[in-house]
Amino acid sequence: MLKVHAQSREELQASLKAGLGEGLVLTDAAEMVRYCRDWHGDVSSSAVAVIRPRNVEDVAATVRLCAELGLAIVPQGGNTGLVLGGVPDAPDHQIVLSLERMNAIRAIDTDDFSAVVEAGCILSEFKDAVQEKGMFFPLSLGAQGSCRIGGNVSTNAGGINVLRYGMTRELVLGLEVVLADGTIWNGLSTLRKDNRGIDLKQLFIGAEGTLGIITAVSVKLYPNPEHVETALLGLNSLDDAIKLYRRARRECCDLMSAFEFMPPVAFTLAMEAIPDLKMPIAGDYAAYVLMEISGSGLVDTSDLMSRFLEGVMEDGLVLDGVIASSRAQAQSLWMFREGMNEGQALRGAHMRTDISVPLSRLAEFVAEAEAELAKDLPECLAVSYGHVGDGNVHLNVLPPNGSTREERDHYIYKAKVIVNAVLDRYAGSISAEHGIGRLKRGDFESRLGPVQREMIERLKAAFDPELRMNPGCQLALQAAS
Amino acid sequence: MLKVHAQSREELQASLKAGLGEGLVLTDAAEMVRYCRDWHGDVSSSAVAVIRPRNVEDVAATVRLCAELGLAIVPQGGNTGLVLGGVPDAPDHQIVLSLERMNAIRAIDTDDFSAVVEAGCILSEFKDAVQEKGMFFPLSLGAQGSCRIGGNVSTNAGGINVLRYGMTRELVLGLEVVLADGTIWNGLSTLRKDNRGIDLKQLFIGAEGTLGIITAVSVKLYPNPEHVETALLGLNSLDDAIKLYRRARRECCDLMSAFEFMPPVAFTLAMEAIPDLKMPIAGDYAAYVLMEISGSGLVDTSDLMSRFLEGVMEDGLVLDGVIASSRAQAQSLWMFREGMNEGQALRGAHMRTDISVPLSRLAEFVAEAEAELAKDLPECLAVSYGHVGDGNVHLNVLPPNGSTREERDHYIYKAKVIVNAVLDRYAGSISAEHGIGRLKRGDFESRLGPVQREMIERLKAAFDPELRMNPGCQLALQAAS
Known part of the structure; x- marks a missing residue:
């Protein structure tokens, strides 16, 4: 259960600074802005503080102190996510834990085709460093100049090279994770093949910080495709x-x-x-x-x-x-x-989707969804594009130019209802690569079978019984008592 | 906690037959022999019964009845494993659940590059059926004429094509699993890309039946390499x-x-x-x-x-x-x-290993281990071979021809101590591809860090609190109370 202490925001901020040192803690509202809004600028929020650890021990100390203070933690990489997974939504009860200072490349081993990199390293900086050694890290995203490896792994990011190299999950060899009780798990193996039982790292890949905080990653490298x-x-x-x-x-x-x-x-x-x-x-x-x-x-x-x-x-x-x-x-x-x-x-707020259906039904799905949109929202522009080799299409809907924010919200809502209804008939996924975060939580939960929900709840109870790790992301859970 | 009822073996057998039907239950000792020994014939055991379900509902009914009767379940595919993961070790408290009758290929979809196959399908039969349609399923093992897909997935099998296509894990798109409480989880998606939060199927891949029973699998197919x-x-x-x-x-x-x-x-x-x-x-x-x-x-x-x-x-x-x-x-x-x-x-019982070290240290590791073996066990023959591209070597040690079983056991024991000591200096894995099972449990547990052990125990408590799923495999756990 999340303990709620009777401390004011200011008292909490003072306790964080006292416990972790001033250098790690931002509380100035202006300084916190960029950590508390989303990439597109659709949502802005606030937090008790933004903590910026320098190493894994700082992260562990932060997790322990937050437990004492009854604060929840929203881990954040480059804050380029598209589903609000790293954006706080309970300003008086959450801190943002930004991994941006933990950005070292710990090792690049060309002989072993592997590397070890901290969660806060910017993807393109890592890719460049790897390329300088004649190697290649295949993850390629539009946001690669700003997103950070820890976020890529936490969200199991996709991108344009998935059809050959797989999602981020398939590139990961090992993880370093701080668990909800502040324990550090060093699972940073670079062994190519290691089949010792249950593969614990898989739990954290795609969990969007709800089971623990990824602080470093070991990954596969490939020969550079010249x-x-x-x-x-x-x-x-x-x-x-x-x-x-x-x-x-x-x-x-x-x-x-x-x-x-x-x-x-x-x-x-x-x-x-x-x-x-x-x-x-x-x-x-x-x-x-x-x-x-x-x-x-x-x-x-x-x-x-x-x-x-x-x-x-x-x-x-x-x-x-x-x-x-x-x-x-x-x-x-x-x-x-x-x-x-x-x-x-540039055309303003619009509906973005990240859908997958079986490849054999993709064209049919797009035609049907676009036809329904044309019928019900003829004034909007539907744009379908994407990684079709993976059955993954971004079917976006743009309200007419000049729409007000209120009108846009209305179009976005209606378009989503239309597209999701078609998607459900095709047994597709509402999130092929972006994750769930807070934005897709409702759509995710409403489609979640009871068995799967129960399994996720058991995992949460096992790894984050106090619901302190990115609460509100993926599922809206209530503390047991 | 595993309930132990005061029923005799005969009473338990009668209860199983009454509850599941005679057709599903083998109790004849001679008929049970092949399910209760290992592939190499090194170990033979016994069980209360061998249950052979015809469909997933049979599996669920078996799991529920075993819970009532206080019996534990050892799931088994082709029983070709090399680490005793599917061989019972508590004859009066365990049943073997053989998936061999659930061998249907439910779908092969060449347009989607995917297939759905039941756990009991023999790997080579599946590969052949796929190839007839011009496609390719890359998993390739010596045992492929006898092993079954469910076992391959449960053990996350490796084989000779791992360096290009990855371990079995990387070939799996979805699973159907019967959980420890008899619930059926249908996670049989064939979507190529689906990033809806925590990837639950990963829990069961490589868990060797300790968290649930895999009854069917959806997998990726590849164009046939002509x-x-x-x-x-x-x-x-x-x-x-x-x-x-x-x-x-x-x-x-x-x-x-x-x-x-x-x-x-x-x-x-x-x-x-x-x-x-x-x-x-x-x-x-x-x-x-x-x-x-x-x-x-x-x-x-x-x-x-x-x-x-x-x-x-x-x-x-x-x-x-x-x-x-x-x-x-x-x-x-x-x-x-x-x-x-x-x-x-043909040379008789010998020590088999399945080791991985970083590729850059593989030659050095083999030289050092072979030198120590030559010094301490000069009469034995060390044979090092394998999938070196993955850093995976099978360093086997053969006792001299004519050794008695007792002498062989002694050589095997000594060779293992020598090789593992060198392996630990190289931070290698005692199981690159075979899994842990019962054979490597001791070596696994003694190298397991406390954080990792705690994480596995939390998973067991969350998914198999009564320790009914393949107990004694991977870890020796005691019921909480």
């Missing part, structure tokens, strides 16, 4: 894009590293954000695919991409396409994919 | 074999599917088991590698293998080699690898 082929292709339909994916999966085997679907409006949106983007394909097509093949060493990816595209163009599956002839050109193709996200953001 | 190149190579040392692996990892990228190390004695042992095997390389080398590259579609594996071998032979890393020019020739190369296991078995 040869990368990027192509933008025009097709007749999403259905053809999925056919293309299946064929690429066979013909290019495990060398395909990205396969992103975009509708024509993607280019409109991207050019709203980046006006001097040039459309790289002349004609207009109903569907576009951004595809990447990569490899290292003796593998001839250029030849593979050419032969693959020859075949699929001959068969009329791909209507037109361009292969990047330089790294700069490849980057400009990817700018459409990134620009379309920025373009959506 | 092009397979197999080569047997002669090298100067294990150290060179590891150098070769690192180079292959880069030059052949993710297309390398197996990399097995064998010492010269492998061929002697293989020819003892399969006398008409012909040595495919003329000279004598200190180390051999069996390497496989595979791919589908447009990927030219033959060209890749040739160019790779040209380079490494030019540089003197590989001294001689042969590439199989047909499937039959490839199989005969693999027969050395399988024959060496049979040859070891």
Whole structure:
């Protein structure tokens, strides 16, 4: 049970500073702002304090002191999450525990194809350090310049390379975790293969800080794929894009590293954000695919991409396409994919989804959901794009330009009801890669079977009986007594 | 707490038959023999009964009835495990729950690259059915003609393709599990990407039946690799074999599917088991590698293998080699690898290990362990081989021919002490792929840190508070009161 002490906010802040040292504790409202709002700026909240530990012992001390003071803990990495998993929601009872100062790369071992990195290291900084040693860490996200490894692991982040390398879970070899009672678990193995019973680290990957605080991670590294082929292709339909994916999966085997679907409006949106983007394909097509093949060493990816595209163009599956002839050109193709996200953001608050359905039903699902949206919300713009090779689509709905915040909220609510109703008919997932956090908690709980709920509650009771670890994230639980 | 009722064995057997039906319950001692001994025939035991459910409801009914009767449950697949995880050890208090009748393949979906299969399906039968549809299930083990999928998942089996496709864990999309209270959890999703919070299935993968009984599994499928190149190579040392692996990892990228190390004695042992095997390389080398590259579609594996071998032979890393020019020739190369296991078995009881250390220290570890064995047990034969790409070596110790069973037990005991002492200095794992079971329980527990032990105990208390699920496997736990 969460003990609630009769201390005022100021007394709690003083106790935190006394117990942990002034240097670790932020209480100034202005300084706390950026830790207490979400990435999109949709939600802002507050907290008793923001604690910024320098090492795992600081984290353990914070957890113990919070227990004494009756405070709950919201762990936070780069605060780039899309589901409010790291944003506090009980200003008088929660502290934010930011891992941003624990950002050391403890080891990069090229001989073992492994690395050990602290939770607060920014993903792109880690990727760069690894690349300098000729290695590759495959996790690739739009937010990689700001997100931090601990958050990536806590949310089991996805991204554009999942179809080849898997979600973050599949990249993790070991964890260091501070448990709810302040105990430090050192599970930082770099053994490639270790099958000693129950794999405890799996509990914390994707738990979004509800079972413990990840403070460091050991991960797999890959040989750096020096040869990368990027192509933008025009097709007749999403259905053809999925056919293309299946064929690429066979013909290019495990060398395909990205396969992103975009509708024509993607280019409109991207050019709203980046006006001097040039459309790289002349004609207009109903569907576009951004595809990447990569490899290292003796593998001839250029030849593979050419032969693959020859075949699929001959068969009329791909209507037109361009292969990047330089790294700069490849980057400009990817700018459409990134620009379309920025373009959506520029149009103001909108409904974002992160849906997965079986690949075989993806095109049908998107058509049905878009038809229902067009019928009931004709004034809104539906944009469906994403990692279709994983059955993962971001079906977003943009209210008309000029909508007020209130109108937007109304559109977002209605669109969500429509899309989720279709999704449920397809037995899909409301969260393919973003996690649950606080934003999707209601949708998650309402679809949760009683057996699964009971299992999660047993885990919470076993690892966080006082409900002190990121309460309100994933499930709304009540203390037992 | 495990309720112990005052019923005799005969009364318990009668109660099981009355409750579940005669057809599900074996009690005849002769019929039970094969369920109550281990694969190698080292251990035989007995049980109150062997229950063979036909469906998940039968499993749930068995679990509930066993709770009423105060019986514990030892789940069993093909009983091919190497660590006694499925072999009962309390004849008057345990039943064996064999999943062998639940062997249906519920679905193979080539469009979704997924399948759903019951726990009792034999691995090779599943692989064959998948291959008939042009797909591939990568798990490949010596025991695949007898082991069953449920056991593979419960033990998180490894095998020869781990370096490309990962352990069994990485192939699983969803599970159906009967929990200790008889509840059925249907977590059989085939969604490729589904990130809705804590990933409950991970709990049961590798738990060896100690948290619940896996009754069905949904798995990832891959395009069938139609092009397979197999080569047997002669090298100067294990150290060179590891150098070769690192180079292959880069030059052949993710297309390398197996990399097995064998010492010269492998061929002697293989020819003892399969006398008409012909040595495919003329000279004598200190180390051999069996390497496989595979791919589908447009990927030219033959060209890749040739160019790779040209380079490494030019540089003197590989001294001689042969590439199989047909499937039959490839199989005969693999027969050395399988024959060496049979040859070891023919020499009688011996010490088998399943060790992993960081790849960068593997050669050093093997040299040190073999030197200590040569010093203290000069009359024994040490054979080190295995999946060196994963840092996983099977360092086995064979007592001299003609040793009695008692002498063998003594040698096995001494060899284990020697090898484990070296292993501990290298921070290695006593079980890279076989699991813990009952055989390695002592070695596991004695190396288990208090935090990790506490975490496992909390899981057991949360999911099996009466210690009814495979007690004695992994940990020796006492009921709370």
